[in-house]
Amino acid sequence: MKKWIYSLAFGAFGIITTEFGVIGILPVLAKEFNVSIDTAGWLLSAFALTVAVSSPFITAFTAKINRKLLMCLVLGAFVLSNLLSAFSPNFTVLMIARVLPAFLHPLFWNISLAIAFKEGGAKAVSTVMTGLSIATVLGVPITTYAAEYFNNWQASFFLSSVISLIAFLGLLFFVPSLPAEKGQESQGQSHVLKNPQLWLNLLSTILTLAAMFSSYGYLAAYLEKVSHMNGAQISMMLLLFGGMGILGNWIAGIALSKNIKLSARSFFVLLIGIQLLAYFFGSIFIPMVIILSLWGLVHTGGFLVPNIRTTRNIPHNALEFVNSLLTSSYNIGISLGATLGGIVIARYGVQAVVWMSIALLALTFGISFISLERKESETTEKEAADEVENPVMIME
CATH class of the missing domain: 1.20.1250.20 (MFS general substrate transporter like domains)
Structure with a gap:
């Protein structure tokens, strides 16, 4: 290289x-x-x-x-x-x-x-x-x-x-x-667009990122208003969140390489649980530090799950095209999440923002049980796992 x-x-x-x-x-x-x-x-x-x-x-x-x-x-x-x-x-x-x-x-x-x-x-x-x-x-x-x-x-x-x-x-x-x-011109693009599972996966990607950023986008405000932390403490908490995210990225890659569906659903459930803890214990300093560590650990899985789930059955000659759609979906989700989180904060206060994230995560969790894949394009979990050998390269 x-x-x-x-x-x-x-x-x-x-x-x-x-x-x-x-x-x-x-x-x-x-x-x-x-x-x-x-x-x-x-x-x-x-x-x-x-x-x-x-x-x-x-x-x-x-x-x-x-x-x-x-x-x-x-x-x-x-x-x-x-x-x-x-x-x-x-x-x-x-x-x-x-x-x-x-x-x-x-x-x-x-x-x-x-x-x-x-x-x-x-x-x-x-x-x-x-x-x-x-x-x-x-x-x-x-x-x-x-x-x-x-x-x-x-x-x-x-x-x-x-x-x-x-x-x-x-x-x-x-x-x-x-x-x-x-x-x-990329070959196979028109064929890929006819796959209903692709569109379902892109919708799920948007909802996943919206769920993540409806609360994470206002994390500093949450720590200031709910956890009553000062600027220096918020900086340290964000650094802790990020450091745990690096570890979480590695763990998520290993988990996804073994079982994509189970790992994806576990991500939704864990993040819901963590944000419930943030709602009920976010005003107490020490518990919030622990909650933030777990939040950062799980959060980065949301970048990997949609990519691996969406690209695992895509022909190689259409991967670049599909990744461009994923880029749009990621950013639509980020924008949607920040907007919905802002609406909740304006009406109900910062502490209530986690409920928007929880609702979106629950919806995406339900969608994960829907499959529109055609039998001829199905792959085994073992084959799909091979696509996760290097999870970082398909992160966006």
């Missing part, structure tokens, strides 16, 4: 840190710009919704442009957007600064994963996706800590900008020129 693939992995870390980094400082931004916490939540949901809408189209519109140039453009846009966010005079400007780079967000994934597979196969793809997995569990606590350490919410965006700048320089100086290849 070529060493410059690590530059792509760091780029992945940068753009995901920008996407999720606002989660830890939503309460601070709500106070700074005098908006409600549910309105501040649109900084996450609007970003995700923009990615979901642009994902199926943006790569096709730029098919003839040098791939290195495009990836540098994406990271450059993220550097500038974070700087604009840091100097935003009002909430409207901050929202614009968040949404504009989101249109380019899918470009990086579509290009970097395709290039990585071409240059180094599954190992290279796994390396790039490692940047994503680390960002999803560490991006939030480090940006939250930056804001707390400097006692300034702007520090969070400055840190995200520096990360994206380092990734930009890595691409610029270490990645060779990558001329665009003549486009070739």
